[in-house]
Every structure is written in C-alpha cells, then in structure tokens.
Amino acid sequence: MDKILLRGRGLVRRPLHLACTQWGGLSVPQQRLQFSSSPNFRDEPLKPERESRQARQDRFKLPTAPCRTRFAPSPTGYLHLGSLRTALFNYLVAKATGGQFVLRIEDTDRTRLVPDAEQRLYQDLKWAGLSWDEGPDNQGPYGPYRQSERLPLYNEHADKLVREGRAYRCFCSPESLEELKRAAHESGQPTLYPGTCRSISPAESDDRAGNGEQFAIRFRSPATPTMIQDVIYNRFKKKDPEDDYIIMKRDGFPTYHFANVVDDRHMQITHVIRGAEWLISTPKHVDLYNAFGWEPPKFAHLGLLVDLKRQKLSKRDQSTNMSYYQDGLVLPDALLNFSALLGWRGQGPQGDVMNLQEMVDNMSLQFSKGDIMVSMPKLAHLQQKHLERLRDKTPAEAPHYNSHVLDPFKTAIEKVEMARKSGEVTAAGDIHVASLGEKLPAVRILEEPFHNDLLRVMLGTKFPMADPASRFGAAVASIKYHIWAIPDSVLRTSFQEARLDPALSSVQSSSLSRAMAYIVKEISANDEGTWKRAGLEEQLRHIMSESVVSSICGDTGISQQKFVYRMLRWALVASEQGLPVAYTMEILGLEETLRRLNAACHVVQEDSGSQQSAGEVTRGE
Structure with missing residues (x-):
C-alpha cells in the first residue's frame, strides 16, 4: 500500500x-x-x-x-x-x-x-x-x-x-x-x-x-x-x-x-x-x-x-474503536445514523434521525468533499432520539431494548442490592443505603407492560455516554422506591420536610389526617381489574373535586390538584421526584400502593396527635 x-x-x-x-x-x-x-x-x-x-x-x-x-x-x-x-x-x-x-x-x-x-x-x-x-x-x-x-x-x-x-x-x-x-x-x-x-x-x-x-x-x-x-x-x-x-x-x-x-x-x-x-x-x-x-x-x-483540532482521527484514539461504543451501550442504529451523517447529506422523514432502512430509502451519492469534523455531542443527541423510538414497540420490534436498557438496569439494581446487604454506606447513583428498605418482591417496572416507563426514566437521566455504569446507577437512584420499600424513619423524616412545602405548610395536622384517610378510602375501592393509570388519573381528579379536599384547600387557598399530588408523592415515594403519580401507583401495584398509603396514614395521624385509633384502612372498609 x-x-x-x-x-x-x-x-x-x-x-x-x-x-x-x-x-x-x-x-x-x-x-x-x-x-x-x-x-x-x-x-x-x-x-x-x-x-x-x-x-x-x-x-x-x-x-x-x-x-x-x-x-x-x-x-x-x-x-x-x-x-x-x-x-x-x-x-x-x-x-x-x-x-x-x-x-x-x-x-x-x-x-x-x-x-x-x-x-x-x-x-x-x-x-x-x-x-x-x-x-x-x-x-x-x-x-x-x-x-x-x-x-x-x-x-x-x-x-x-x-x-x-x-x-x-x-x-x-x-x-x-x-x-x-x-x-x-x-x-x-x-x-x-x-x-x-x-x-x-x-x-x-x-x-x-x-x-x-x-x-x-x-x-x-x-x-x-x-x-x-x-x-x-x-x-x-x-x-x-x-x-x-x-x-x-x-x-x-x-x-x-x-x-x-x-x-x-x-x-x-x-x-x-x-x-x-x-x-x-x-x-x-x-x-x-x-x-x-x-x-x-x-x-x-x-x-x-x-477531530476538533482538525487532525486526522487516530486508530489509537479510544473513541474510534467499536468497543468504545459497544461498552458505552450506544444503540447500533444511533451509531450507524451518526456514521452516515459524517459526510452524507441525507434526510429521512424525521430529518437527520434515521434508522438503517430510512437511510436506504433516502440514499444518494451526495457525499461531502473535504474533511469531516467528528462531534461527539451529536452522537449523544442521536442516542436519545433512537431511545425515544423504542417507545410503544414490542420486544420483537425493539430487539436492543433488553441488551441496552433492561439488562444493564437489572445489573445496576443488583449492585445496589449487594451494597445494601453488605452494609455499605453508599451505592451506585450516590444512593444512601440506609434510605432503602427491603427490595420489593416484584420490581414491576422491569416487566414488559412498563417498558415505556423504564425508557422514560432512562431518557431523563443525563450522564456522559462513556460512563454507562453511572448513567444506569443514576437512573436506579431516581426511582429507588419503585424497587425498594420506604423505611419508616425515611417516611417520617420526609413528612416533616413535606410539611414545609407551601402546598402543605398552612394545612392543619387534623385536616391532613382527614384528607389522607379519605384518599385511602377512595383508592382502596379499586381492584386488580381497574388498576390502570387512565382509570387512576380519573379517580384522582374525582378525589380533588370532592368536598373533603375542596374544603381544606378553600380555607388555605391551595390548589386542590397540587395538594393531592403532593400528599400522594410523599406517601408513595417519600417525595422523590420522578414518574407521574398515577404511573407510580400502577407500577407499584394495588397491594403495595395501599400498604404505603396506610403507612402514611399512621404517620399523619401520629403527627396530628389524634386520640382516635390508628387502625389500618383496608380494601372494603
């Protein structure tokens, strides 16, 4: 040569x-x-x-x-x-x-x-x-x-x-x-x-x-x-x-x-x-x-x-090797899309975001003359776009979902669980191990019906592509209470923090106790057949409009919607930000949701100093 x-x-x-x-x-x-x-x-x-x-x-x-x-x-x-x-x-x-x-x-x-x-x-x-x-x-x-x-x-x-x-x-x-x-x-x-x-x-x-x-x-x-x-x-x-x-x-x-x-x-x-x-x-x-x-x-x-210095990319540069992208869990379609844009002026139905077949359908010989500068942020953008395309697809239609989303997410969970059992202070994603209860018997967000929810979590996690372990660790941390139980101490501490929120700070403790009991009573009327997010969202809108809630909020000038969602987010995930409340309820399942709501009722009743019995509200009561 x-x-x-x-x-x-x-x-x-x-x-x-x-x-x-x-x-x-x-x-x-x-x-x-x-x-x-x-x-x-x-x-x-x-x-x-x-x-x-x-x-x-x-x-x-x-x-x-x-x-x-x-x-x-x-x-x-x-x-x-x-x-x-x-x-x-x-x-x-x-x-x-x-x-x-x-x-x-x-x-x-x-x-x-x-x-x-x-x-x-x-x-x-x-x-x-x-x-x-x-x-x-x-x-x-x-x-x-x-x-x-x-x-x-x-x-x-x-x-x-x-x-x-x-x-x-x-x-x-x-x-x-x-x-x-x-x-x-x-x-x-x-x-x-x-x-x-x-x-x-x-x-x-x-x-x-x-x-x-x-x-x-x-x-x-x-x-x-x-x-x-x-x-x-x-x-x-x-x-x-x-x-x-x-x-x-x-x-x-x-x-x-x-x-x-x-x-x-x-x-x-x-x-x-x-x-x-x-x-x-x-x-x-x-x-x-x-x-x-x-x-x-x-x-x-x-x-x-x-490269960005206009020097020819070296084969010794880590970012040119295929293993760099494979180990970084870059989707093959995203890498092909990125490669195609390095000197080709093709456009698909969604602009420069294309899968392999869309590239075939729009192919021409209109290649760029001269050097092409490789910009890695473009690859990160395409990775996000191709992850979004996995939504609403069956596992057969999205063959890379397991290898690039589900399996590494499970691995990240296993690492945190090992750290929890061994008594370590922190785990992947900077999770404080003491803030975790027992792992739930069924981590439902990993199941097929919740494919899109797990993708939503991953799309909301911003970390360098070169560090997939941190990316998945952060994703696990963002929904930790969809995976582990909430310890009583964490629930109580987070309630005191929630009481400082403008949505709750002006509400009397007795009113909070009454509202929480009403919410639990209404939600406990569901069964497995009705436990779907669309129905739950409708039910929550109904709860917000009821007199028990409206009277409390009317006295304080607080939005009924904000009040109900703030109470539920505290009760279900210790006030952690994340998925919408109805999504969280469906993912946790009927039994786990009611268990957490009952635990929250106890905490609120204790705070209100109520002399009434703090007996649990169960389905059918």
Whole structure:
C-alpha cells in the first residue's frame, strides 16, 4: 500500500478557509484536498470545467441498475469509526439499488495480521446490523472471499501482464533498494525506483526466474499521468507519472493495488466507495484497469474524519474503536445514523434521525468533499432520539431494548442490592443505603407492560455516554422506591420536610389526617381489574373535586390538584421526584400502593396527635 506521506506524493490537507459550517449537527470544515509535499511535486484535483447544476446533480444520483459494492478490510486491526462508515455507505448504495454488498478480507500483508481481527470484524458488523450478501462465511458466485485464498488468480493475471510487456520481473534485493532510497533521500532526489530491471530482456528474465532467483513483479507505468473520474472530487490527475510499483511481492503475495483491482473486476464490483486517503492511489488502479482492457468501476472517495483540532482521527484514539461504543451501550442504529451523517447529506422523514432502512430509502451519492469534523455531542443527541423510538414497540420490534436498557438496569439494581446487604454506606447513583428498605418482591417496572416507563426514566437521566455504569446507577437512584420499600424513619423524616412545602405548610395536622384517610378510602375501592393509570388519573381528579379536599384547600387557598399530588408523592415515594403519580401507583401495584398509603396514614395521624385509633384502612372498609 502507498504510504500517505511519500516524498513527491504526500497527501496533505491544506485548509483554504478556516471557517466551518454546521451540517447535520456536525462541523464541516470548508476546505479542499491538495496533494503535495514540495513546490516541485504537486498533485491535486483538477480545476473543474464549468459543470451545470443539472450535471452535478446527475453525478450524485444513484444508478437505476443494481450496484455491487464491497467492504474490503484488512485483518491487521479492528473495525473503527472510519471503517464502519465506509462499510455503511457501501451497504446503503447496494441496498438502495437492489444490488449486493460484498465482504472481502484483504489479508495479503502477512506480517501484520492480528489473530482475532477477522472474527471481531464479523461480530462488529453483525452487531451494527450490516449483513453481507457474499463473504468468507457466506460464500457466493465469486469466491473465495479471502485474498490469501485467491493467489492463483493473481499469479495468472500478473503473468499475463509480464507476457504482454506491461509488467516485468524485478530481481533487486530489498537491501539494495533500501540503499538506493537512502542515497536518493540524502541527495534530495525523489525516492523512485530507478528502473534497474526495466530493460532486462524477456529471455534473460525467464532464465533468471527459472534458475530460482527471487523476484518481485513491477507494473510498467505509463509515461504520462492518468486522469481519473471521481463522484465526489470529479476529475483528478497527478502532476507526475507513477513509479514502476510492485504488484507481486517476492513472497508470492500481491500488493493491495494489484489484488483489489483484480478482485473488483472478477467480483463485478460497480462502485468503489472508500476514504479520501486512497484518491492519490486511484490513478495506479485505473492504469491497471486500462492495461487489462477493463472498464473501471465508479469511484467515490469519502472525506477524512478529523477531530476538533482538525487532525486526522487516530486508530489509537479510544473513541474510534467499536468497543468504545459497544461498552458505552450506544444503540447500533444511533451509531450507524451518526456514521452516515459524517459526510452524507441525507434526510429521512424525521430529518437527520434515521434508522438503517430510512437511510436506504433516502440514499444518494451526495457525499461531502473535504474533511469531516467528528462531534461527539451529536452522537449523544442521536442516542436519545433512537431511545425515544423504542417507545410503544414490542420486544420483537425493539430487539436492543433488553441488551441496552433492561439488562444493564437489572445489573445496576443488583449492585445496589449487594451494597445494601453488605452494609455499605453508599451505592451506585450516590444512593444512601440506609434510605432503602427491603427490595420489593416484584420490581414491576422491569416487566414488559412498563417498558415505556423504564425508557422514560432512562431518557431523563443525563450522564456522559462513556460512563454507562453511572448513567444506569443514576437512573436506579431516581426511582429507588419503585424497587425498594420506604423505611419508616425515611417516611417520617420526609413528612416533616413535606410539611414545609407551601402546598402543605398552612394545612392543619387534623385536616391532613382527614384528607389522607379519605384518599385511602377512595383508592382502596379499586381492584386488580381497574388498576390502570387512565382509570387512576380519573379517580384522582374525582378525589380533588370532592368536598373533603375542596374544603381544606378553600380555607388555605391551595390548589386542590397540587395538594393531592403532593400528599400522594410523599406517601408513595417519600417525595422523590420522578414518574407521574398515577404511573407510580400502577407500577407499584394495588397491594403495595395501599400498604404505603396506610403507612402514611399512621404517620399523619401520629403527627396530628389524634386520640382516635390508628387502625389500618383496608380494601372494603
């Protein structure tokens, strides 16, 4: 593979404007790519001829025929944000045109292979929801799909080029080539291959190869630079012709440049969509297509991803690795949506919030030119929006609900419960363990009917995405009394605090006792069949309008609604803020709600100094 910064061929990003525009919530630097490393060697996109608006629009349109695209990673490392984006765009173009998305493993760099990288790649793509039509584990009509298993095909095509004089054997040793490079570098000359073996006759070349002398095969590059067409950058031509670069190495494996051209042709790839770092190498690839007499595919080179300092994202940066998002419990749809907006101007029915199918339905080739600045707050925004989309869906319709909401919530509860049982002072979410009673026999908010309520809790919890443990700990803390009982001491203390609230402070203790007893009496008339939030809300409105409440509130000028809800929030969750009161009642269930209301009655009666019996009010009394 080309190194991006070679003398005379360096790819540098030289911003022509420092201003950025906000597009899709992301900062997009207004700049173009320039290819140079010295005044004498400058490669850049050609200044376009006048292109009509219609011609430009046509360039970005998807073809009407099915496209075959490919994602061709090397198992020398793991999937990262940039490679996920490349895979996604190839997937979208294929699916939007009714074509095929091919996964090909480019494992010809044998010295840098990472043992588990290929399996991790499959796992990460499947986690993201990107399935391939053809690949190493899926086969297809153009396999095998690992380059290491296609060596005979590369040898056949390299031999063809040698026979036709378009390539030649190079017998130079790596040591001698390295010495030539060093000498050229020290003298300030381009480090190009000097053509030592270019003029060796075919007969001599055959004899030396037949005698076992080791060789590589070099492509005989054209004498003039080749212009290429790109969907995004339009026309591009390097200032200087290509070096005679190696297409088959001495170890018998092809280089990336050669193998990807042969494979794309034989796999009938119609569109090559990849990062802009490969634009500088594309003339080499087109030269190979021309040498074989093949029509090149369409090329689209995506803008490079850069950080807030406009530096290219490093693979060593934690936030580029897939494990960062998986461990952070980012929803796959949210990450795909985020990746798509890194250089694509698509819009779905809800603007830039799209699931995978909505991206397919709205796909075009209108990719952004230039570097794309990655803004992580945009991902947090999309995560919230995609969590909201899980509402009102069945578990089958929301397959990630369990893994990204329910299971980690249960884990957070278990951690708090372990801390409670072991006598620790605080637990996750800064919960004071002493404020918790026994865990409820049934934590109903974890059950399927209350799916939306748990989502509501999670959506109301603001914590850094990189810290899911704290996020779920805080969510548990926000509804702790939906999970654990309220200790008597906490109920009494919270009542004294509630008495300071303007809604209760001017009400006589005897009036509070009378109102609480009436509320309990009315609510106890329910049964399991009527215990639904809509009915409970209606019943609470009825209670607010009754004379017992209106007379108390009339004397003090307090809102009847505020008075009833304030009393119930104290009785049910010790005045903790959270879900609406009727929701809490339904989630706690009839029996637990009545148990808490009766306990609250005792506290109020004690406070009022009533001499009457503090016997419990039970259902049916």
